Amino acid sequence: MRRVAFEPFEMASLEREFHFHPDYIARCMKRHAGMSPVEYVRHVRVEKARRLLEHSPELSVKQIAEAVGIADPNYFGRLFRKEAGMSPAAYRRLHAGYA
Numbered sequence: 001m002r003r004v005a006f007e008p009f010e011m012a013s014l015e016r017e018f019h020f021h022p023d024y025i026a027r028c029m030k031r032h033a034g035m036s037p038v039e040y041v042r043h044v045r046v047e048k049a050r051r052l053l054e055h056s057p058e059l060s061v062k063q064i065a066e067a068v069g070i071a072d073p074n075y076f077g078r079l080f081r082k083e084a085g086m087s088p089a090a091y092r093r094l095h096a097g098y099a
Contacts, residue, residue, distance in 0.1 A: 046083040
């Protein structure tokens, strides 16, 4: 499996990259994407985790959490449940056989 290296998210990096104040970037993202930059990063990580849960049965939930850049598996479980409406293990069971 190719590991995706997710770096910790920092608003200051957006400021350096786009040359706009972080508050302005956050307002624009909220207006156009419906979520803040931090919410967007979390969403992307959970979507990547969904794909890994569906297509990588050999990986544990802890390994998937680490692969998407979330070091704490307990936090990953809470975040995934909030976004997907079920635990990572339940999501995997639901989608078993559809890989």
